[in-house]
Amino acid sequence: MPGARVKVFEAAAGYRPQGAGVQIEINGWRALHAVDAQLADRIRSQGILISGSIYMDESGARLPFQEPAVDHEGNIQAYGHTAVMVHWGDIRQSLFEALPEGTVSFSTRVVGLTPGQPGRQPAVLQLQETGGDGSGGGAARTVTAGLVIATDGYYSRTKRMVFGASGPPLLPTFRGKLIWRALVAYPDPASMPALLRQAGQAAQALWWMASGMPPERTALVYPVNDNRFVWTCAAPVGDIEAAGLPAWVPHRGDQDLGIQQTGAVGTDPQSRCLAVFRRHPPELRDLLARTDPRVITEHGYYTHDMQLVQGAPDWLRGNVVILGDAAHTGPPDGMGLNMAWEDVATLAACLQDHGVTQEALTAYCDLRLPRVHAMWGENDLVKPRRVAAKRAAAFRPLGPASSGPERTGPPPSQQHAQAQGQQGSAPAAAAAAAEKGH
Structure with missing residues (x-):
């Protein structure tokens, strides 16, 4: 939309290297390429191709089932893209740097x-x-806008202000678990525990x-790049009390709390996570203990009931x-970012077609x-x-910076396969059986 003036309002004082890695999937890459191919290539260059997973029980013994290696080359040939793991901090910084100075x-x-009302x-x-901690109390001002795009996460303040939402179905439901995430950098491979070095x-x-x-309970660790590892731990909130710590209290639907503050009762998030996973193997405990407490995010596991989402x-x-x-908050498996990028590419196309109108916004939702x-x-x-939904994703190139239909939609051979699959269930079942990702 040439001539549009855009401003991003961010409560934080700046972007810190927080969060875990995000697996950018076929659908996410296609959406991002529809917006800006150079930005997509820059983010891709900061990621890593995860070759597979090693599954262990909580003592560290290998489980009977193990995942075969991911065929990244085969995915690229068949679908034009493959899944790439990128640290969330690197993604956010790349998005920020791609904006004109002063936008945020x-x-x-x-x-x-x-x-x-539109128009x-x-x-x-x-x-x-x-303040630097996100608290209020500073100077106030008022601005007007022809369009407000609210991307303020699943504790959305916007939904609570505009929709009067205080709980389901507009806000997601607490699922009884706590999630911790962080990034750890080792000085060199020699300083890593052997299992992490091999991984x-x-x-x-x-x-x-x-x-x-x-x-x-689950603990997931994977490399990103530059001797860095990302970890994500999840456990029932009851494990906090079982470890001898004060109970973790989920936030109420009317509380204005961000992802770093929710449930922060008593000791710090690092101590809580270490206490819950205290009996796990030393490789994991070493990773948790050497993490800078300031970069650990802690939050409840919330998801929307997607059957109730109405558009x-x-x-x-x-x-x-x-x-x-x-x-639309889904499970914490990285698909949320991919779907957010789908939202962006779709909304942009609707605004290009109809301008900032009720018709454009309704078309986007539909x-x-x-x-x-x-x-x-x-x-x-x-x-x-x-599986079929990820592979069928297709987006219109939005301008000269996009990379064209060959990167924003399925290759012609795959389009033909999808067309055949709509006539019966066998191709879709075969696609699920062939899926090799995380």
């Missing part, structure tokens, strides 16, 4: 929002400068899993449209709802429909 207004929180009455935002050299992910299906009634009010996790249901409408995330 840090230390700025939206404290009030009147949605207005008739602008949205009005009340803003407040925040880094082979580009393998390491899983420690409790019994049960799905397992109650426009949940995502659209006047000039305000909801994208990403704020609109296009996105079937994709959300296709990706997350089943409990088993490896069912044929989800």
Whole structure:
């Protein structure tokens, strides 16, 4: 949209290297290439191709099932892309640096929002400068906007302000678990425990899993690059008390808490995580202990019930449209970012076609709802429909910076296969059986 003036309001004082890695999948790459091919290539260059996973029990013994190696070359030939693991901090920094200078207004929180009406009455935002910790109390100002795109995560303040939401179905449901994530850098391979050094050299992910299906507790570690590892640990909140620590209290739907603050009761997140995973093998405990506590994120496991997501009634009010996790929080497996990029490419195409109008925003919601249901409408995330949905993703190139249809949609041979698959279930089942990813 030539001539459009865009501003991003960010409550934090800046971007820190927090979070885990994100596996960017076929659908995410196609959406990003529809926007900016150079940006996609830059993010891809910072990632790593995970070759496979090693599955262990909580004592460190190998489990009977092990994953075959991922055929990245075969994926590229068949689908034009393959899954790449990139640290979330690197992704966010690349997105930030791709924007014109001054686009992001840090230390700025939206404290009030009147949605207005497309083409008739602008949205009005009340803003407040925040402190370095994201707290309020600074100078206030008011701005108007023809369109507000809210991508403020699954604790979405925008939904609570504009929709009056305080719980399901507009806000996600707490699933009884706690998740910790962080990045750890080793000085050199010699300083790593042997298991981690071997995983880094082979580009393998390491899983420690409790019994049960799905397992109650999981610890996942994988390399990114430059002697760095990302880890994600998940456990029931009851494990906190079982470890002798004060109970972790999930936030209420009306609380204004970000991902780093929620449930931070008593000791710090690192101590909680170490206490829960205290009986795990020394390689994992070494990784957790050497992590800088300031980069550990801790939050409850929340997801939307996708069967209740309605599209426009949940995502659209006047000039305000909801994208990403704020609109559709799925399991914490990285697909959230991929689907957020799908949201972006689809919304941009609708705005190019119709301008900032009710027609454009409604068309966006109507296009996105079937994709959300296709990706997350089943409990088993490896069912044929989800596999087929990733591979069928296609987006219109949005401008001269995009890389064209050969990178934004399935290759012609795959398009033919998908067309055949719509006539019967066998191709989709075969696609699920052939899927080799994390």
